[in-house]
């Protein structure tokens with residue numbers, strides 16, 4: 089890529105509807121490039137490792153209006169740290185973790201924004217609720233008063249074609265609608281966190297409200313750092 093981070097951000101931002109929130113996925117990206125993205129107007133950053141995020145956040149403390157989004161698989165022993173470092177957690181993928189976050193949020197006096205990660209198709213490489221399991225767990229989730237359950241997050245399995253990818257995103261959209269129809273006041277389901285560098289245009293067409301873009305903004309990551 090020959091263009092600069094700021095040129096790429098400007099170009100992609102202008103291609104997205106204003107209502108879609110652009111989260112710059114800065115995992116493996118050093119603090120100076122995060123500053124460049126910030127200077128180009130980005131205020132939402134996504135990270136997938138707690139330790140890495142902690143050290144970069146320390147370096148970037150002066151940028152106090154950043155909203156940090158955790159997007160990686162969250163181990164329960166890191167849940168507390170995640171709540172200390174992140175305002176959003178997109179990757180809450182099972183009931184036990186949701187319950188633990190709710191308890192910890194109460195202790196810490198925070199009310200994190202949460203997305204529930206769903207697997208629309210079977211995928212051994214990804215965690216997340218299956219659709220039936222999520223529908224079963226909803227009444228319990230609705231009791232977790234310290235969590236602000238904002239919506240669903242999904243990642244399609246690797247190797248789908250465009251039509252299959254669109255099906256996954258459309259199914260996620262429908263699932264959010266079904267959940268809204270259950271009318272749990274605690275679960276407004278206004279957001280859909282879906283779309284990465286390779287498929288965000290399809291996700292936006294299917295109703296994504298947040299896209300999580302890494303390589304298309306910052307360039308390729310070192311191998312095995314995904």
Ligand SMILES: *Cc1c(COP(=O)(O)O)cnc(C)c1O
Nearest residue numbers: 113159284285286300301302303
């Ligand atoms: C790494 C990652 C992204 C960004 O992926 P790109 O293909 O680089 O845009 C988005 N979402 C999640 C959950 C990720 O782990």
